[in-house]
Each structure stands twice: as structure tokens, then as C-alpha cells.
Amino acid sequence: xxxxxxxxIIEYTEITLNGAKQFLCIVSPYLNIKNDYLTLIKAxxxxxxxxxxxxxxxxxxxxxxxxxxxxxxLELRFLYxxxxxxxxxxxxxxxxxxxxxxxxxxxxxxxxxxxxxxxQKQFNDLSKEVxxxxxxxxxxxADIY
Numbered sequence: 300x301x302x303x304x305x306x307x308i309i310e311y312t313e314i315t316l317n318g319a320k321q322f323l324c325i326v327s328p329y330l331n332i333k334n335d336y337l338t339l340i341k342a343x344x345x346x347x348x349x350x351x352x353x354x355x356x357x358x359x360x361x362x363x364x365x366x367x368x369x370x371x372x373l374e375l376r377f378l379y380x381x382x383x384x385x386x387x388x389x390x391x392x393x394x395x396x397x398x399x400x401x402x403x404x405x406x407x408x409x410x411x412x413x414x415x416x417x418x419q420k421q422f423n424d425l426s427k428e429v430x431x432x433x434x435x436x437x438x439x440x441a442d443i444y
Contacts, residue, residue, distance in 0.1 A: 305407060319389070324351045324386070330399055355377060394425060
């Protein structure tokens with residue numbers, strides 16, 4: 300495992316988004332995804348890579364929801380009690396204090412990079428937790444939240 304500062308989280312977010320070959324999962328209670336990341340997410344979904352975003356706490360802004368609804372093959376989910384922040388693909392996971400919210404990039408954040416290859420137990424434990432969030436969450440419906 301590797302400790303990450305705000306700059307490291309930003310760097311490994313791009314690496315994790317770019318590196319997804321089978322699946323990509325974003326867990327963040329608050330979302331305001333910057334355009335560079337949206338472009339990467341769209342490209343992965345277009346290639347048939349399973350992309351799941353789990354958000355929570357409050358409804359997405361109308362503009363954020365519109366951006367996400369334009370991504371084909373994106374599974375958007377909602378879990379009201381969500382406070383966790385995780386970004387993972389089949390090889391890497393980042394977890395820590397940073398929301399996938401563009402304004403968070405100016406904050407003092409801390410996170411951990413977990414490698415499936417070198418930190419298999421921790422990666423698997425985190426994967427199980429994320430799958431549990433997916434099981435507990437509901438497909439996002441703008442008319443409810």
C-alpha cells in the first residue's frame with residue numbers, strides 16, 4: 300500500500316481510470332466529475348468495460364446527472380448512507396478522504412493506493428465492501444432523490 304496526498308490521489312485517479320480493462324467502479328457521496336475524467340469514463344464504457352458509479356447523501360445536480368446519463372453502459376447507483384470514497388479497477392484501488400468532486404482537488408486530502416498484485420488481501424477486502432455497497436444501493440432515479 301502507498302499513502303497518497305492530494306496530488307498523488309489526482310495522479311493515480313487518472314492512472315486508475317486509464318488502466319481499467321475489465322471494470323471501473325467509482326464510489327463517492329458527492330460528484331462533480333471534471334471533464335477530463337468524464338472523457339476517460341466515456342471511453343471505457345464505449346469499449347464495453349463495466350462502469351459503475353455509486354453516489355449518495357443528496358441528489359445529483361441536474362447538470363451532473365445529464366452528463367452521466369449521456370454515458371452509455373454506465374450503471375449509476377444511489378446509497379443514501381454512503382460516505383466512503385473509492386475508485387477501483389481490476390488492478391488498483393484508491394480509498395481515502397477525497398470525493399470525486401472537482402473542487403476537492405484544492406483541499407488537503409489523504410488516501411491509500413492498494414494494488415491487487417501486491418496487497419491482495421486488502422484489495423479483496425475492499426472489493427467485497429464495494430460489492431456490498433452495490434448490493435445495498437438502488438439504481439439512480441432522479442424522480443426519487
